[in-house]
Amino acid sequence: MKQSKFIPxxxxxxxxxxxxxxxxxxxxxxxxxxxxSIIRCDFVEMAARTFAxxxxxxxxxxxxxxTHIFGFSTVSLKIFSVMPMTLLMLISxxxxxxxxxxxxxxxxxxxxxxxxxxxxxxxxxxMYSQAICFASATAIFALCLLHDxxxxxxxxxxxxxxxxxxxxxxLIAEAFVWLMLLFVYIRNKSFSGWLRYAVICIVCYIPCAxxxxxxxxxxxxxxxxxxxxxxxxxxxxxxxxxxxITILSALLMAFALILLLYACTKGKLAYAYYILVYVLxxxxxxxxxxxxxxxxxxSRYLLPAIGILWLGTALSLDSMLSENKYVxxxxxxxxxxxxxxxxxxxxxxxxxxxxxxxxxxxxxxDKDGYVIYEDFPxxxxxxxxxxxxxxxxxxxxxxxxxxxxxxxxxxxxxTDDIAEIKDxxxxxxxxxxxxxxxxxxxxxxxxx
Numbered sequence: 387m388k389q390s391k392f393i394p395x396x397x398x399x400x401x402x403x404x405x406x407x408x409x410x411x412x413x414x415x416x417x418x419x420x421x422x423s424i425i426r427c428d429f430v431e432m433a434a435r436t437f438a439x440x441x442x443x444x445x446x447x448x449x450x451x452x453t454h455i456f457g458f459s460t461v462s463l464k465i466f467s468v469m470p471m472t473l474l475m476l477i478s479x480x481x482x483x484x485x486x487x488x489x490x491x492x493x494x495x496x497x498x499x500x501x502x503x504x505x506x507x508x509x510x511x512x513m514y515s516q517a518i519c520f521a522s523a524t525a526i527f528a529l530c531l532l533h534d535x536x537x538x539x540x541x542x543x544x545x546x547x548x549x550x551x552x553x554x555x556x557l558i559a560e561a562f563v564w565l566m567l568l569f570v571y572i573r574n575k576s577f578s579g580w581l582r583y584a585v586i587c588i589v590c591y592i593p594c595a596x597x598x599x600x601x602x603x604x605x606x607x608x609x610x611x612x613x614x615x616x617x618x619x620x621x622x623x624x625x626x627x628x629x630x631i632t633i634l635s636a637l638l639m640a641f642a643l644i645l646l647l648y649a650c651t652k653g654k655l656a657y658a659y660y661i662l663v664y665v666l667x668x669x670x671x672x673x674x675x676x677x678x679x680x681x682x683x684x685s686r687y688l689l690p691a692i693g694i695l696w697l698g699t700a701l702s703l704d705s706m707l708s709e710n711k712y713v714x715x716x717x718x719x720x721x722x723x724x725x726x727x728x729x730x731x732x733x734x735x736x737x738x739x740x741x742x743x744x745x746x747x748x749x750x751x752d753k754d755g756y757v758i759y760e761d762f763p764x765x766x767x768x769x770x771x772x773x774x775x776x777x778x779x780x781x782x783x784x785x786x787x788x789x790x791x792x793x794x795x796x797x798x799x800x801t802d803d804i805a806e807i808k809d810x811x812x813x814x815x816x817x818x819x820x821x822x823x824x825x826x827x828x829x830x831x832x833x834x
Contacts, residue, residue: 394479394491401499402472404729408509408736409464412744413823416764418463418511419771425449426458426771440601442594444551445513463511470519471498471508474693477523482701485533490704493717497696500725501638502629505732507689514689517556520549521690524560525660525697528567532656539583547590554598555667555687557591559694562663566656611682614675622668625685626692629727637720642695645702654705660698664691735823743820746829747773755779755787757832759803760796765827769794772822781806784832791832792817799828807832 414422424435424446436446452466453459475495482491498504507514523545530538546564549556564584571580612618627639642661649658671683706713752775758766769776777787784791793799793807793814807814817829 390488391483393488394483394495395476397492397495398472398475398479401475401495402468404499404725405468405471405505405508406465408505408732409461409468411736411738412460412740413736413738414460414511414768414771415823415825416767419768421446421449421513422460422463422511423767423771423774425453425463426774437597437601441513441553442551442598444548445516445553448516460511464509467507467509467511467515470515471504474498474519474522477526481526481530481535484535485529486701487704489707490701493703494697494700496721496725497700498693500721500728501692501696502627502635502724502728503625503686503689503692505728506735507686509732509736513552514686517549517553517690518693520545520552521556521559521563522693522697524549525563525663525694528563529656531567532570543583543586543590546587549690550587550591551594553687553690556690558667558670559663559690562666562691563694566659611684613681614672614683619668619672622672622683622685622688623665625688626664626695629724630731631727634724634727638724641716641720642699645699645706648706649698649702652705654702657698657702657705660694661702663694663698664688667691738821738823740822742818743772743822746818746820750776750792751789752776753787753789754792755784755789756792756794757781757784758794758796759799760794760827765794765796765825768822768825781810784812793830793832795828795830796825799830 424432424439427435429450432446432450433443436443439446449463449466453462456462475498478491478494478498482494504518507518509515524542527538527542527545531542546560549560564580564587568577568580571577612621624635624639627635627642629635629638646658646661649655649661667688671687675681675683703713703717707717750773755777756769757779758769760766766778769778779787791812799814804814811834812832813834815831815833817831819826819828821827
């Protein structure tokens, strides 16, 4: 029926509404505060800080443009993060039926909402939703190209380049998609066609590659990555299925493995390959870390490959349903339960009561200053987003603050710190404990 072609778009609208329901809050954590603080700068400073970072520039530049058109706020930035997920759903709704079916498109759109990590990173003020979108769209357009759908090559090149300009691990996931295309083109004795498209992508990527080399030479490590051990590698292998409910996570993994085996036995090798892309990316990362003795990998870097994993799963599930409609009685409950569990978890994480924190921040002004005790500057960086007017001081210099003099403590106040405060002839008065997102800290005030 002609009406059926609109069903995936209805799915996309409904799933976008699920994402949008999670954005109306003012909660950010360290990485979000870091990105948002860069985006809030004027263009010259934003560009300078972006080029000094370790990540490609597309997210910061596009978010800067978006917020200068629609306004800067936590909500607008989270909506901006939802937009790539919506775009990917619309791409799926339009193109997947061209080489598979309407049902496959609907399944993939549902999985983009119901599977682990998508709701979390789909609203986070970072580049991960863009990375998921462009890498997964590259995988979709690769299949379109193999089915001779018009303009597929153009869209394939665009999404590949945009992914490369968004995150290095989007580029790696896309490289595995292009590797699949290479095998197919060689088999079909048309290597020159693949090479032509690949050269265009490489030429377009050269400016970003030069920037990346510059960034890596001047990069300073700012997080502790997991070492290249077997246990950490296996943890990353499980990452796409982690729901924090063991039984549900195990069921999702088992279901994906069953669909992988089905795709292999039925000769749906492209679908099986897509399911395994995240495994290949993980093995490549840990292999490089082991060979070089370095640590640079975090499981969240798998997100672009995870988008491709669930694309392969959706296509395999659609094929299996064509043979046995009773698979619905397993798939629908599993997807539904996963969505409910993950949505409840994410809703609780997003809608933390921060009224006391925001009331405190609104009571401060640019004459106030603070000293902060924490092992790593999570709260300090977040304060740069929430209260950029507040100035950080060392304890010996806090007397320069003309207004209130605060002490922020992430954890307990140590006796050595109290002794130093008394030596400088300050009294330490407790105010309250405050919290935002995943952080809690104590507020104290210094008085002569």
